[in-house]
Amino acid sequence: MLLVHVTLLPLFFAAGCAAIAPEGSVAPKPGAAATQPAAPPAASTPQPVPSAAASPIAPRAAPQAENKAATPGTKTPAAAAKPPAATAPASTVAKPGPHPAAATTTPVAPPALDLAALKEQLKETKAIGVFTKITLKNQVDDLLQQFRDYYQGKAKVTMAQLRRSYDLLLMKVLSLLQDADQKLAAAIVSSREAIWGLLADPKKFATLEG
């Protein structure tokens, strides 16, 4: 009996610790969640991006495939983006001789931008601590405010300066993610130009705001 007591109790303690330890970051405090302002409008309305704003950097198939099932409303772009991305290299090397029609029937689909999924993944990732996430969100809100002022003619910043701020902010996010959550970092890199396309176009930005 004594032996059982001595061996089992530590195991219960250990089980309790095991539930806490994997958090990997500061436990989200109720106060923090309560005081955190609403989500930035930029991330709340996922929009398909036209081909003009398409990302020339990387294929979208891999990042899109990682979208979670928690965002079912935004899954369709991912499913649509995957097959064309897989066939894209084939279309570029398609032989025009024997099957000229084949090359024309496999157009390269514009990569879909899934802002809602990205936002959800950023919220869920354990690579960034709670306070760091709130700080980043503050900085995203600041940048959106700069864009708002720019389009309303209030700000004296130029579009080039806004682009620099955008690049810098993205670099901060990527530097935090690239070691601990490489998949999310890759997803953000591949969405970089598409997101900029939304921000840099006054009409698209207005739809984000609304």
Added chain:
Amino acid sequence: MINRTTAFAQTLFVAAFFVVPSFAADDAALKKDMTSVIALQGLPCGQVVAVKVNAENDYACSCKDGNKYRVYMNAAGRVVVEKQK
């Protein structure tokens, strides 16, 4: 009675080996979080080596380079980093 007391003491002793590392992991995560926050504000720090909890969402951080900061969340939900003397 003595046997039970001994068993309880042994249990506590063994449990301590499991509990301490979990606190250490939380502490390391908090330091890393604070390091990132200070760096994101563009303030010199290097690495946070000690964090003291002043209150909920209010921390006093000591950096490797000797700088000290108070990191807290204000009423507007913004994270503020204040340099301390």
